[in-house]
């Protein structure tokens with residue numbers, strides 16, 4: 001479905017004009033406002049007239065009529081455009097609505113979101129109507145459309161059909177294709193993927209890469225294929241290479257890659273201090289506790305601390321992003337005709353807003369949340385508590401594979417030769433090998449191996465949160481693994497930790513066992529408790545949620561547990577297929 005019309009209808013535009021003609025009143029007048037004018041690239045003082053969701057005038061004039069108009073004296077504030085998050089994975093335990101509510105409180109009122117979970121788990125019609133409902137709130141939700149599942153799926157071609165990918169790409173709320181995690185397939189000659197990229201460009205939309213550690217030649221080839229941006233630079237040199245090939249670069253600061261200060265310091269060292277126009281900043285789907293520091297407001301703070309000029313720091317989360325996505329006639333600046341997304345700051349050194357307007361509605365006022373969203377009736381979109389119609393049996397927990405998966409960090413893995421006697425149950429505590437199993441959400445297949453380096457004394461750990469929605473089990477004691485599974489099933493999906501016959505932690509994920517409906521603040525607390533429980537039991541890394549999410553992710557090296565079986569990423573080969581149950 002291509003957008004058939006401009007955002008505002010003729011009648012609405014006529015009303016806007018009649019306010020300028022003095023025949024009707026604006027709904028909000030921001031008087032004496034000092035604000036960042038992004039086209040002029042300077043701080044300007046003017047009056048801003050808003051009618052409903054649109055800025056209809058910016059300048060020295062005042063409206064003739066003020067009937068029912070809220071007049072706000074802005075002389076003590078500094079106004080900046082509502083922040084935009086260009087790369088959101090809105091399903092890191094939170095859901096798109098809980099995340100956007102929280103984001104708005106920190107001034108991020110436009111989010112550009114990953115469609116992967118909706119694409120894999122919802123039918124297209126329901127996904128599209130959920131996207132429409134989400135956009136009825138004051139927060140603007142755009143999306144990107146994947147070309148691949150970033151895992152080895154049984155029948156990926158039946159899921160990523162030409163028809164479905166094209167209708168996603170054509171959707172009016174979809175502003176880019178990608179992120180291109182499947183680029184090795186593209187290099188290997190996948191012309192369907194290349195066709196989708198061409199379609200994306202034909203529609204005037206962007207393509208986002210996913211190129212961690214890519215060589216210069218790969219970056220050049222990806223540019224030839226049509227990729228516009230990448231968010232995976234981890235050093236100043238990698239930023240430079242991407243800029244050299246003309247990419248828009250998103251500087252990332254996320255829970256697994258909190259890189260922004262280092263990136264900015266390296267850019268300074270390399271003299272890359274006049275290229276900010278080609279840069280954006282993102283938190284790349286950080287897990288809930290990370291957002292306690294804020295979102296784009298926190299990124300601006302880090303940029304200011306690292307001597308980025310204030311206007312550039314704000315532009316990297318607003319104007320630059322709107323321009324990159326061809327959205328600048330509606331978003332990214334405070335100017336006539338734009339959507340009324342405005343943050344009110346004490347001053348430009350303090351990027352966390354005191355008040356926030358989104359689509360011309362207060363979502364935060366004088367430091368307090370203004371509740372705005374209508375509750376979503378999730379079952380209407382098939383996002384209900386998980387109902388597993390099958391049992392896990394003791395017989396399923398047989399482990400005999402000669403090698404397993406060793407964790408190098410939170411998300412990178414490599415194969416290792418199993419050293420422990422697999423006939424023993426429970427496995428000895430104090431050493432870092434545990435049973436690992438992935439079971440089909442529908443109970444049809446399973447794959448059992450071992451994991452080294454996850455923990456030293458986790459007894460039974462089960463999660464329905466995974467990138468494909470299949471169930472992950474880890475543990476040293478089979479009885480506790482079965483108990484944790486049983487409890488996960490009883491609570492309708494979630495993450496459960498069992499020990500010595502007792503449940504010692506549980507997190508309910510009532511939206512299909514994948515997402516929570518808790519507020520981010522509460523979810524952050526639960527996630528921290530989970531991490532504490534795991535760290536007490538020998539988890540060595542920083543982000544167990546990402547460990548769970550990426551066990552099956554074939555866009556990361558070297559060995560993965562997928563729906564097809566144990567998978568060698570570099571050789572694109574299934575080493576051991578899944579077993580039917």
Ligand SMILES: Nc1ncnc2[nH]cnc12
Pocket residue numbers: 089150181284285549
């Ligand atoms: N590729 C990806 N898929 C899902 N979540 C992510 N978070 C960061 N990168 C991601």
